[in-house]
Amino acid sequence: MWAVGNRARVLVDNERALVNIPGRWRLGARGRALAPGDRLMLRRGTHGWRPEPPLPRKSEFTRRASGPKSVPQVIAVNLDLAVVVASVDQPETPFGLVDRLLVTAALGGVPAMLVVNKVDLVPPERLDRWRTNYQGAVDEIIFTSALTGYGILELAKIIVGLVTLLAGSSGVGKSLLANRIDPSLNLKIGEISRATGKGRHITSATELHRLEQGGWLADTPGLRECAPWGMTQDRLASTFREIEELAPGCHFRDCLHRGEAGCVVQAVAGTPELPLKRYRSYLKLLSEAESP
Numbered sequence: 001m002w003a004v005g006n007r008a009r010v011l012v013d014n015e016r017a018l019v020n021i022p023g024r025w026r027l028g029a030r031g032r033a034l035a036p037g038d039r040l041m042l043r044r045g046t047h048g049w050r051p052e053p054p055l056p057r058k059s060e061f062t063r064r065a066s067g068p069k070s071v072p073q074v075i076a077v078n079l080d081l082a083v084v085v086a087s088v089d090q091p092e093t094p095f096g097l098v099d100r101l102l103v104t105a106a107l108g109g110v111p112a113m114l115v116v117n118k119v120d121l122v123p124p125e126r127l128d129r130w131r132t133n134y135q136g137a138v139d140e141i142i143f144t145s146a147l148t149g150y151g152i153l154e155l156a157k158i159i160v161g162l163v164t165l166l167a168g169s170s171g172v173g174k175s176l177l178a179n180r181i182d183p184s185l186n187l188k189i190g191e192i193s194r195a196t197g198k199g200r201h202i203t204s205a206t207e208l209h210r211l212e213q214g215g216w217l218a219d220t221p222g223l224r225e226c227a228p229w230g231m232t233q234d235r236l237a238s239t240f241r242e243i244e245e246l247a248p249g250c251h252f253r254d255c256l257h258r259g260e261a262g263c264v265v266q267a268v269a270g271t272p273e274l275p276l277k278r279y280r281s282y283l284k285l286l287s288e289a290e291s292p
């Protein structure tokens, strides 16, 4: 489903339909706005379909909207999987952004995996740092080239039958990956700006697309920044998988792993169990997080 203003595009018995959305569910309304992936019961009224309140969500991918006020921006809901898409070059995705996207998924209850795209642009040695940094952070890392088709089958096999979100900054190749997985989607592909080496926001709204193979894929506009929603200091450690696994060994149960006595996490930081970049990323996010 897809909503803009007071109308939403929905599927009713496999047919697309437009539904008028009551004010309280509109974007920007004080109540809960509808988001891609929401499920609605519709009743046939005299003027077309009439929506009932949205059903409870099982998961959501939500960041803090940009701007001075702390308000959530729900990107998509009821997701089975978030595919965090990074690219090794043109533009090279910073690890910090990948970490933020992984944290956002974890806080919203969405399992996540990592796709490292554009591998055709770099020598194979350049991929090692991705493997080393993220092997303990996610179950699955897949290296792809949406240009040559490398790795696409492996990715397609995982997402078939699932409701999947593609998340990553502009220009990393999310839409081209989607087209490779299901060519009938025919999504618009951007060009990388020569001046900045960055993408230019080709995809303008998040929409769920039905895959020919089964399942749904949400392509999103580039997320250059991502402040995870609901990030409190006490929840952060559980969103870094390596830290969550180590934490029971810390002396204090409420250890925040930043210098407390008997902290196992800090002790192993810099070993393969917890790469230094991941630990530093955790500390940076911890300093941004709200205190409990």
Ligand SMILES: Nc1nc2c(ncn2[C@@H]2O[C@H](COP(=O)(O)OP(=O)(O)OP(=O)(O)O)[C@@H](O)[C@H]2O)c(=O)[nH]1
Residues within 6 Å of the ligand: 117, 118, 119, 120, 121, 144, 145, 146, 147, 148, 168, 169, 170, 171, 172, 173, 174, 175, 176, 177, 188, 189, 190, 191, 192, 199, 200, 201, 202, 203, 204, 220, 221, 222, 223
């Ligand atoms: N060399 C190479 N180029 C790629 C690859 N994947 C995508 N591109 C190129 O990168 C550019 C951006 O691709 P898009 O699929 O539009 O990127 P996007 O992530 O959807 O970007 P937004 O919609 O702006 O968020 C296009 O010029 C693609 O042709 C790849 O694997 N290798």
Ligand SMILES: [Mg+2]
Residues within 6 Å of the ligand: 174, 175, 176, 188, 189, 190, 202, 203, 219, 220, 221
């Ligand atoms: Mg796109």
Ligand SMILES: [Zn+2]
Residues within 6 Å of the ligand: 247, 250, 251, 255, 256, 257, 258, 260, 262, 263, 264, 265, 266
């Ligand atoms: Zn600790």
